[in-house]
Amino acid sequence: MTQPHATHVTPDTQDADGTPAGQDPQGTTPAHVPPADLRATLTAQLGQAARAWLDQALDEAAAHPGTHGPISVWELRLAEAGRRCGPAHADAARVLVMHAARADTDALTRVYTQGTADERRAVLHALPHLVPGPDALPLVEDALRTNDTRLVAAALGPYAARHLDAHQWRHAVLKCLFTGVPVDSVADLARRARGDDELARMLADYAAERTAADRTVPEDLHRVLALTESGRPAPGPADPHGKES
Amino acid sequence: MRIFDPHIHMTSRTTDDYEAMYTAGVRALVEPSFWLGQPRTSPASFRDYFDALLGWEPFRAAQYGIAHHCTIALNPKEANDPRCLPVLDELPRYLVKDRVVAVGEIGYDSMTPAEDTALATQLQLAADHGLPALVHTPHRDKLAGLRRTLDVVRESALPTERVLVDHLNETTVKEAKDSGAWLGFSVYPDTKMDEARMVALLREYGPDQVLVNSAADWGKSDPLKTRKVGDLMLAEGFTEDDVDRVLWRNPVAFYGLSGRLELDVTSGEATHEGNSILRGGE
Known part of the structure; x- marks a missing residue:
């Protein structure tokens, strides 16, 4: 789904890792939009019944976070978000529920492993808002092992941009080219x-393999190749795990 | 002709099948959870299977423009294996998921006490979760099995009007219809129903609450049987509206009882040379 790109940043709209949210040019998923803005936008788009459901779901999640009973009420709300808000708004609604429940890495891991593909995608979008360090990387790695392009794209949001190591990140970019995921989905690609x-080198080898098989080379490959040639990496934040405590 | 196959096991089918189904007019389907041929030995094996029905398989279907839903249950055959029974405790967390449109397949295989318990337990789960139930009728001793099934349904908290009894034939259709349940027919190459007998039953009993499925799986079966029934209905004088009612509106009405049908396919997915079921990077 598409969310308007946030153009302003206030102290309470920072991501958990301290990065001001909404500054990414790929800011078109709930991973890139500060939760407060996400809620305002979603509320404006939902019909009356869905809006009432969302308000109640977020109140419940805020009041009863954590694990309780056979299944926590906020996890029930995650499961039913699609039929309550409609598929186009489910990602945003789910991210907001997880945010309201202040879900930590353990909770997100449980929700991911017990989730449908749609719920797993929402967890991936929620990571930059909720997990400050690299603890949740196994979820990103799991999603990158799938061949579900929706999960692969969601895995390569701001959280992966910050934390995924160079080897895995390169393979993820290559996998996008293999499976047709637009590299516009890859957060912080240029940096x-x-x-x-x-x-x-990997891109050039892949292009050679395609050419040898008399197949076309994806346009995105040339775009990424051009980006690799645009200079040395910037210091500091460019280094995965470089600024987390 | 728009077709909703209300019972097909796509996990066992190929992308060629998806392509052929789309060409034939299939735009929606329900994949009931069932037996895999090879017996399972633990609840973990069920979890991976349920996760596939809620993850990978809907993605695959969407690539071919088909809306995928599923039903979740412990199937009758494996209800007899004590190693599998603990999965009953895990069903509630699956039954709340989007796109789970019924509890099923439940019912009888060999009509054992263990199957009695699993059937009653899962009918109660359906009632608790606001879901209808897809009930398989046994292959052996079918009429007795149907009668016992309907007795258990009547004793349950789930109204019979929220139950689809499946794999019906000439010997079971009348009692099933008299019960008020929805009527499912599986059309197979050699066993179960065939197209001509199906059309004859539609003529005798009418299209009301009748659903026709291919029940295609890993055995000898044909995912295009729904289309073949539709074609024969037209050839034998049924109207396009009759066909649409049996092959689309009836399944939509039955599974719509869940409130969870989402028939718009927005694959919105990346495709690469027209196919994104790729082995990217592998």
Whole structure:
């Protein structure tokens, strides 16, 4: 789904990792929009019944976070978000429920492993808002092992941009080219690709393989290859795990 | 001709089948959870299977423009295996998921006490979760099995009007219809129903509450049997509206009882040379 790109940043709209949210040019998923803005936008788009459901779901999640009973009420709300809000709004609704429940890595891992593909995608979108460090990387790695392009795309949001190591990130970019996931889905692509000679080599090899098989080379490959040639990586935040405590 | 196959096991089918089904007019389907041929030995095996029905398989279907839903249950055959029974405790967390449109397949295989318990337990789960139930009728001793099934349904908290009894034939259709249940017919190459007998039953009993499925799985079966029944209905004088009622509106009405049908396919997925079921990077 598409959310308007947030153009302003206030202290309470920072992501959990301290990065001001909404600054990414790929800011078109709930991973890129500060939760407060996400809620305002979603509320404006929902019909009356869905809006009432969302308000109640978020109140319940805030009042009863954590694990309780056979299944926590906020996890029930996650499961039913699609039929309550409609598929187009389910990702945003689910991210907001997880945010309201202040879900930590353990809770997100449970929700992911017990979730449908749609719920798993929403967890991936929620990571930058809820997990400050690299603890949730196994979820990203799990999603990148799938061949579900919706999960692969969601896995490569701001959380992966910040935390995924170079080897896995390069393979993820290559997998996008293999499976037709637009590289526009890859958060922070230009910064991470810049000066990455190994990625450039992998791209060139893939292009050669395609050409040898008399197949076309994806346009996105040329775009990423151009990005690798645009200079050395920027210091500091460009280094995965570099700024987390 | 728009077709909703209300019972087909796509996990066992290929992408060629999806493509052929779409070409034939299939735009929606329900995949009931069932036996895999090879017996399961633990609840973990069920979990992976249920997760596939809620993850990978809907994705695959969407690539071919088909809306995928599923039903979740412990099937009758494996209800007899004590190693599998604990999965009953895990069903509630699956029954709340989007796109789970019924509890099923439940019912009888060999009509054992263990099957009695699993059937009654799962009818109660359906009632508790606001879901209808897809009830398989046994292959052996079918009429007795149907009668016992309907007795258990009547004793349950789930109204018979929220039950689809499946795999019916000439010997069971009348009692099933008299009960008020929805009527499911599986059309197979050699066993169960065939197209001509199906059309004859439609003429005798009418299209009301009748659903026709291919029940295609890993055995000898044909995912295009729904279309073949529709074609024969037209050839034998049924109207396009009759066909639409049996092959689309009836399944939509039955599974719509769940409130969870989502028939718009927005695959919205990346495709690569027209096919995104790729082995990318592998």
